[in-house]
Amino acid sequence: MTSPSVSAEPTRARRPLWGWAFHDGWIVALRDLRKLPRVPEIWFFALIQPVIFVLLFAFVFGGAIPVEGGSYREFLMAGIFAQTIGFNSANTTVGLADDLTKGILDRFRSLPMSSSAVVLGRTTSDIVRGLITLIVLIFTGLAVGWRIHNGLPKAVLAVALLLFFGFALSWIAAWIGLYMPNTEVANTAGLIWLFPLTFLSNSFVPLDTYPAWLQTIAEWNPLSSVVLAMRQLFGNPVGPPVGGFPQTQPFAYSLLACVVILLVFVPLAVRKYRRSSAR
Amino acid sequence: MSTAISARGLVKRYGAVTALDGLDLDVPEGTVLGLLGPNGAGKTTAVRIFATLLTADAGEVRVADIDVRREPNKVRRVIGLTGQYAGVDENLTGRENLEMVGGLYHLERQWVRHRASELLERFALVEAANRPLKTYSGGMRRRLDLAASLVAKPAILFLDEPTTGLDPRSRLDLWAVIEDLVAEGTTVLLTTQYLDEADRLADDIVVIDQGRAIAQGSSDELKDRVGGDRVEVVARSMDQLADIEKALASIARGSAVIDPDQRTVVVPVTGGTGTLLEALRVLDSAGLHLDDIALRRPTLDDVFLSLTGHAAQASQEGS
CATH class of the missing domain: 3.40.50.300 (P-loop containing nucleotide triphosphate hydrolases)
Known part of the structure; x- marks a missing residue:
């Protein structure tokens, strides 16, 4: 029996076209987020690895790497945060590659939904995952002696900048994921570009320790400026100052890099999604 | 419409x-x-x-x-x-x-x-x-x-x-x-x-x-186009397959298909269960021994065989 308030014929909701992109993206993101509490193994591995990194770097390298104006642990944490958020974007690569091998993508493609929604949903759910991982890391950091010195608002801004950067990286990851033939390949390819991105930076060592040519690369690596901006916002030691625009204006350069990445990879990923067909 | x-x-x-x-x-x-x-x-x-x-x-x-x-x-x-x-x-x-x-x-x-x-x-x-x-x-x-x-x-x-x-x-x-x-x-x-x-x-x-x-x-x-039902006979021995085909020719409405591996002869027929009795009668009077005989509906294989002349095997994967 149907209740009198619901009509027998489907009733369509109305909203502007761009509104549907967000509406549909959120529905797809919810699909991924609902899975998280149901597959606890995901959490175990997503959390245990960064925590191990914190402990390893803090206690193994902590004494070996001197940092001007503070302890290495204080210096380290922003780097670990950025590395974790970077690697978090590999979820998008694997998730999309997995969808491509399954019938669910046929379902999505047969629905009158926004064509950017499947990718947008993945990159959105990635930020949520990233945020949760980050909260655990922040407490781990506090436990090993890392502190926020410039007050909570600036710390929140630092986290927001990092999540925005992570969102931009997820679109690169999405674009890669849509080229993957299967999840096995995606598991490797999804990570491979993240190693140079996260290590060729100021995440773990100050930039002045690099040889000159490598230093230039690390300096212009947007992840370095995100890390520097965070260190400044947290009031952590930043290491000796080096060179050009990315390191003198880290916040502005970080934002610029995110916007450029999004402008390039959002259209690339959406176009690739439209063309990809599950089988 | x-x-x-x-x-x-x-x-x-x-x-x-x-x-x-x-x-x-x-x-x-x-x-x-x-x-x-x-x-x-x-x-x-x-x-x-x-x-x-x-x-x-x-x-x-x-x-x-x-x-x-x-x-x-x-x-x-x-x-x-x-x-x-x-x-x-x-x-x-x-x-x-x-x-x-x-x-x-x-x-x-x-x-x-x-x-x-x-x-x-x-x-x-x-x-x-x-x-x-x-x-x-x-x-x-x-x-x-x-x-x-x-x-x-x-x-x-x-x-x-x-x-x-x-x-x-x-x-x-x-x-x-x-x-x-x-x-x-x-x-x-x-x-x-x-x-x-x-x-x-x-x-x-x-x-x-x-x-x-x-x-x-x-x-x-x-x-109807594939010739209605099929009588399928399983011979007791291989060397009787040809004789069985010959005996069934009187009731067949098309050419027989012989599968030596399965020792089967399949012929298209019309006329329902009566045909089965008829088939048994002609095979018996020809003195041929069977392991099994059945009347069955045409399968996709039969349809294919009669429409295309080749069996309904997977031709090319990846459709």
């Missing part, structure tokens, strides 16, 4: 492989068309083009009188698709899957919630509604998959091999559900490898081979 689905000269190539080679078909509104053919015949490719998942290299397709190539999103609002691979999320519950699909059809939330309950009840999934799909059996998953394609009450439904891989009981259940939908006026295009499935569900059958329609008609018409 207007046409719900029409295709003219549909061509689709994958590199050197031609999946569809000028397929024509029409499905009148409110009827069921069975697209019958072996693996690789092009069935799935055709459905994927109708359901806007693929674009044809040539030809014209109209679904609900909308050009599929030009306005795919308009087509998507009026169709439902159940593919060969479950189009549902393993980690979501049955209800969540249905509500997700409803949301993506851009239907009002309240309405979707209600519709989901209605479908769960109809497909006997109320008890499993709040369990993740991982815990579902194959039959339950197929039912939910079908329910998902029905959320927006589509006027046109595409079912790509809906019962392949199901146990006989689940198969019968799913048939009953599809029959209900048809009774309500839904137009259905279904692909199948099984003649009995097409026989039970379809008003009209198009037999497709190597990307082309090779025969069309009701199941009775097709069976």
